[in-house]
Amino acid sequence: MKQNIYDNETFFKGYNNLRKSGVNYNDFVEQPAIKSAITDLHQKKVLDLGCGTGQFATYCVENGASKVIGVDISKNMIKKATIENAHERIEYICSPIEELDLKNIKFDLIFSFLAVHYIEDYPALIEKVHRLLEYRGEFIFSTEHPIVTARKEMNNWVKDEDDNKLHWAVDDYHEEGKREQHWFIDGVIKYHRTLSTLINTLISNGFVIEGIMEPQSGPDGLEQMPKLINEKRRPSFFVIKSRKCS
Numbered sequence: 148m149k150q151n152i153y154d155n156e157t158f159f160k161g162y163n164n165l166r167k168s169g170v171n172y173n174d175f176v177e178q179p180a181i182k183s184a185i186t187d188l189h190q191k192k193v194l195d196l197g198c199g200t201g202q203f204a205t206y207c208v209e210n211g212a213s214k215v216i217g218v219d220i221s222k223n224m225i226k227k228a229t230i231e232n233a234h235e236r237i238e239y240i241c242s243p244i245e246e247l248d249l250k251n252i253k254f255d256l257i258f259s260f261l262a263v264h265y266i267e268d269y270p271a272l273i274e275k276v277h278r279l280l281e282y283r284g285e286f287i288f289s290t291e292h293p294i295v296t297a298r299k300e301m302n303n304w305v306k307d308e309d310d311n312k313l314h315w316a317v318d319d320y321h322e323e324g325k326r327e328q329h330w331f332i333d334g335v336i337k338y339h340r341t342l343s344t345l346i347n348t349l350i351s352n353g354f355v356i357e358g359i360m361e362p363q364s365g366p367d368g369l370e371q372m373p374k375l376i377n378e379k380r381r382p383s384f385f386v387i388k389s390r391k392c393s
């Protein structure tokens with residue numbers, strides 16, 4: 148099942164306000180990690196799966212990418228991308244990743260940031276990425292960490308009566324599949340997968356893992372968003388850098 152939650156107006160408004168504030172997990176934890184994993188964008192053909200409003204597509208062209216295609220299921224996101232992050236070397240396509248059908252083009256780099264946990268069929272995604280990558284091309288993606296998506300209740304902090312966080316509960320870890328969560332609105336659907344599934348599916352499809360990250364915030368983030376100290380107790384994100392080698 149494909150859910151297009153970013154076209155729900157309440158969700159879209161909440162998400163946009165969060166991103167616009169600049170004080171969020173993306174800016175302080177996830178984005179610095181993925182940017183540190185990228186070694187060279189110069190003259191690269193890039194595909195960004197789940198590109199959102201195109202900020203990363205712009206980052207790619209500003210750092211020398213020769214062509215960027217950004218794909219997103221959400222009309223709201225693509226509309227905002229075409230207004231705020233238009234560039235002659237960027238093309239946006241409004242389509243579910245699952246139905247993306249690009250012919251006669253292969254990419255040097257494929258990125259996907261915080262979209263993979265919305266995709267139900269992970270092996271099909273990895274096969275598609277493999278098909279669309281040049282030999283030796285890189286696939287770098289971030290996803291919600293499996294210890295965040297594991298517990299079916301998705302309400303993981305166990306607190307005392309004074310609301311102090313005692314510890315993070317992990318449960319249902321080996322029960323992969325659909326999870327439903329309240330995030331701005333009820334009924335946001337994500338898919339939980341174990342670390343071994345995330346990694347081994349890449350390996351069995353001809354990728355070599357070049358690095359994994361469980362990022363934390365730097366001092367800047369901790370100063371502006373003190374609750375990021377909790378990233379030391381449990382990571383929110385998991386980043387994989389892989390390369391097509393066969």
Ligand SMILES: C[S@@+](CC[C@H](N)C(=O)[O-])C[C@H]1O[C@@H](n2cnc3c(N)ncnc32)[C@H](O)[C@@H]1O
Pocket residue numbers: 149150153196197198199200202203218219220221224242243244245259260261262265266
């Ligand atoms: C958390 S946002 C991240 C956006 C962008 N990658 C970034 O890091 O700023 C997730 C994005 O994935 C998109 N998305 C979710 N499911 C998708 C699907 N099946 N196909 C294409 N895009 C999808 C959403 O519409 C949303 O724009």
